[in-house]
Amino acid sequence: MSKIKSVFVPGKAGGILNVYITAGYPQLNSLAEILPALQDGGADLVEIGIPYSDPLADGPVIQHSSTVALANGMTLQLLLEQLSALKDRLTVPVILMGYMNSVMQYGFEKFCADAAAAGVSGLILPDLPEFEFRKEYGAVINRNGLDFIFLVTPETAEERVRRLDELSNGFLYAVSSSSTTGSDKDMSAVIDYLQRLKKMKLKNPVLVGFGIRDRQSFAAATAIADGAIIGSAFIQSLENSSDPAADTTRFLQSIRS
Amino acid sequence: METSYQHPSPEGYYGRFGGAYIPEMLFPNVEELQARYLQIMEEPAFRQEFNELLRDYVGRPSPLYLARRLSQAYGVQLYLKREDLNHTGAHKINNTIGQILLAERLGKKRIIAETGAGQHGVATATVCALKGLECIVYMGEKDIERQAPNVARMHMLGAKVIPATSGSKTLKDATNEAIRDWINHPHDTHYIIGSVVGPHPYPDMVARFQSIISEETRWQLKEKTGRETPDRVIACVGGGSNAAGAFYHFLDEPQVELVAVEAAGLGIHSGLSAATTALGRPGILHGSKSIVMQTEDGQVVEPHSISAGLDYPGIGPLHAHLFDSGRGKFLSATDEESVRAAFKLAQLEGIIPALESAHALAALDQLDLVNGETIVLCLSGRGDKDMATYMKQLQMTNGANYE
Numbered sequence: 219m220s221k222i223k224s225v226f227v228p229g230k231a232g233g234i235l236n237v238y239i240t241a242g243y244p245q246l247n248s249l250a251e252i253l254p255a256l257q258d259g260g261a262d263l264v265e266i267g268i269p270y271s272d273p274l275a276d277g278p279v280i281q282h283s284s285t286v287a288l289a290n291g292m293t294l295q296l297l298l299e300q301l302s303a304l305k306d307r308l309t310v311p312v313i314l315m316g317y318m319n320s321v322m323q324y325g326f327e328k329f330c331a332d333a334a335a336a337g338v339s340g341l342i343l344p345d346l347p348e349f350e351f352r353k354e355y356g357a358v359i360n361r362n363g364l365d366f367i368f369l370v371t372p373e374t375a376e377e378r379v380r381r382l383d384e385l386s387n388g389f390l391y392a393v394s395s396s397s398t399t400g401s402d403k404d405m406s407a408v409i410d411y412l413q414r415l416k417k418m419k420l421k422n423p424v425l426v427g428f429g430i431r432d433r434q435s436f437a438a439a440t441a442i443a444d445g446a447i448i449g450s451a452f453i454q455s456l457e458n459s460s461d462p463a464a465d466t467t468r469f470l471q472s473i474r475s
Numbered sequence: 476m477e478t479s480y481q482h483p484s485p486e487g488y489y490g491r492f493g494g495a496y497i498p499e500m501l502f503p504n505v506e507e508l509q510a511r512y513l514q515i516m517e518e519p520a521f522r523q524e525f526n527e528l529l530r531d532y533v534g535r536p537s538p539l540y541l542a543r544r545l546s547q548a549y550g551v552q553l554y555l556k557r558e559d560l561n562h563t564g565a566h567k568i569n570n571t572i573g574q575i576l577l578a579e580r581l582g583k584k585r586i587i588a589e590t591g592a593g594q595h596g597v598a599t600a601t602v603c604a605l606k607g608l609e610c611i612v613y614m615g616e617k618d619i620e621r622q623a624p625n626v627a628r629m630h631m632l633g634a635k636v637i638p639a640t641s642g643s644k645t646l647k648d649a650t651n652e653a654i655r656d657w658i659n660h661p662h663d664t665h666y667i668i669g670s671v672v673g674p675h676p677y678p679d680m681v682a683r684f685q686s687i688i689s690e691e692t693r694w695q696l697k698e699k700t701g702r703e704t705p706d707r708v709i710a711c712v713g714g715g716s717n718a719a720g721a722f723y724h725f726l727d728e729p730q731v732e733l734v735a736v737e738a739a740g741l742g743i744h745s746g747l748s749a750a751t752t753a754l755g756r757p758g759i760l761h762g763s764k765s766i767v768m769q770t771e772d773g774q775v776v777e778p779h780s781i782s783a784g785l786d787y788p789g790i791g792p793l794h795a796h797l798f799d800s801g802r803g804k805f806l807s808a809t810d811e812e813s814v815r816a817a818f819k820l821a822q823l824e825g826i827i828p829a830l831e832s833a834h835a836l837a838a839l840d841q842l843d844l845v846n847g848e849t850i851v852l853c854l855s856g857r858g859d860k861d862m863a864t865y866m867k868q869l870q871m872t873n874g875a876n877y878e
């Protein structure tokens with residue numbers, strides 16, 4: 219069973235918490251402090267963003283973190299080196315999230331191999347479409363033992379949700395509404411949508427993301443979905459942080475304790 | 476099997492370039508376009524309205540003008556395809572007319588666009604006024620400062636201009652912001668992209684709307700010379716829409732040389748250039764796989780050109796394929812060469828070209844021209860918007876002061 223899937227223990231109270239952080243933010247080497255603090259503070263999964271100059275699916279907060287990370291000197295190569303160095307200290311499954319251009323320039327095959335070697339369990343590449351995944355990239359990802367996680371939105375037709383669920387491993391990423399990351403959400407509409415997904419009895423657990431920002435929204439989302447992903451709110455909490463580890467611990471306590 | 480350069484594969488590929496690399500949040504909008512654009516464009520009522528507007532509103536056909544004195548200077552028969560005489564001053568309106576009619580038929584109420592120099596923004600604001608649709612134009616904060624007259628034109632036409640403050644605050648970022656807006660408005664909004672870039676079906680759709688340029692060129696050339704095909708077609712390439720339109724009906728006629736001219740800025744290796752094919756590598760930008768100027772780590776770099784319309788770090792996938800396959804000849808002209816070419820056209824023919832089009836003119840100095848050959852050059856726009864740049868040049872050369 220995949221390492222990601224193994225965190226979804228039936229009956230686990232409170233829902234799965236997946237926290238997103240942009241690599242190289244707020245400082246170039248912050249992952250070394252943030253990842254252990256996330257693990258110790260109770261994050262079930264961590265998602266690490268590969269900073270990119272043109273992150274189309276991201277709102278201002280994550281865009282800004284990307285800009286800062288790039289100015290700090292973060293690259294994909296350095297990110298994989300940092301993860302390799304942390305590998306033995308981490309038991310929490312690590313997911314890399316990024317854009318296709320970064321991965322293409324690194325070399326798709328080499329990226330998958332090096333990511334797996336650095337202890338990465340899964341990939342989220344929002345601009346890798348289903349067609350390309352089936353034609354070319356899916357086989358490479360699977361060959362390297364990585365889970366690939368597709369996104370679905372409230373606009374995604376049921377038949378397409380089922381196809382993307384079938385192709386995904388680990389979990390399915392339910393974007394809470396059609397939007398970029400970090401936008402405010404009407405949680406009641408999100409609840410309806412999550413209920414719709416739940417009735418589909420999908421192969422994968424469902425994690426909801428985009429707009430989950432505090433204890434209330436996390437609790438509301440995980441009352442129905444298997445878990446939730448918090449990104450922009452966490453990144454905001456690290457802005458101007460002089461002690462990312464302590465601020466990470468504090469943030470996790472604010473979500474559930 | 477005979478392959479055509481005109482038509483991409485069903486998934487939007489020209490050779491190894493194209494496709495639709497988009498996040499799921501854009502899928503419903505893009506899929507709807509993919510499913511319907513060809514069918515809508517082929518409806519007789521659509522074609523009739525499109526052609527009528529091109530004739531009565533844009534002023535088409537645009538003349539094909541034999542530039543006698545410039546021809547003499549180069550020893551060739553040089554025909555200028557006068558897109559500069561179109562309403563709003565450039566070829567951009569051919570595409571915005573087409574897309575606004577499409578948006579209407581898709582039932583969209585809100586139109587968004589990106590713009591660099593403001594030409595596409597003005598062309599979009601114009602057709603939105605024509606159709607009474609809400610218009611929002613994203614424009615880099617830096618370009619808003621550089622192109623104040625076009626910002627005022629858009630305002631006067633009733634459009635809202637939103638500054639793109641992310642990244643490098645220019646065209647690339649305005650395009651990102653427009654795409655993000657589209658993600659946030661999955662139902663009521665159509666995105667009128669300004670060139671043959673973006674996810675499938677945009678490159679094909681925009682090329683089809685611009686193909687009127689070469690459709691007219693063929694019959695006009697036949698009328699004037701008895702031949703439908705020239706020896707060469709020359710056009711500047713930012714994203715590549717005027718070039719796609721000027722090349723379109725010659726793409727599958729290998730005897731016609733297709734010359735694409737990019738902006739070299741201060742020189743290809745100066746670090747301040749927009750010569751994408753010379754400096755870029757295969758990559759993904761704004762939803763399609765093409766050639767992209769980027770760092771080794773895959774960060775898209777900010778290009779430079781004196782002409783805001785060519786100041787883009789990519790090219791459309793059709794052009795990437797023309798470059799890759801050798802079907803197109805890719806040249807570049809520097810800022811200085813282009814300004815010089817603009818003055819030459821002004822003084823020999825009485826036509827002040829857009830800085831973008833001046834790059835195509837500058838290429839005449841780089842080609843091994845055959846005496847008497849027939850050339851069609853796409854004069855994509857007029858120079859009114861570029862007078863500030865031309866004034867600087869005049870101040871430098873003859874000390875004139877226009878304060």
Ligand SMILES: Cc1ncc(COP(=O)(O)O)c(C=O)c1O
Pocket residue numbers: 565566567591592593594595669670671711712713714715716717718783784785829831832855856857
């Ligand atoms: C007059 C003119 N020509 C050319 C261009 C470049 O665009 P494209 O390469 O899509 O024709 C522009 C863009 O603003 C323009 O205004």
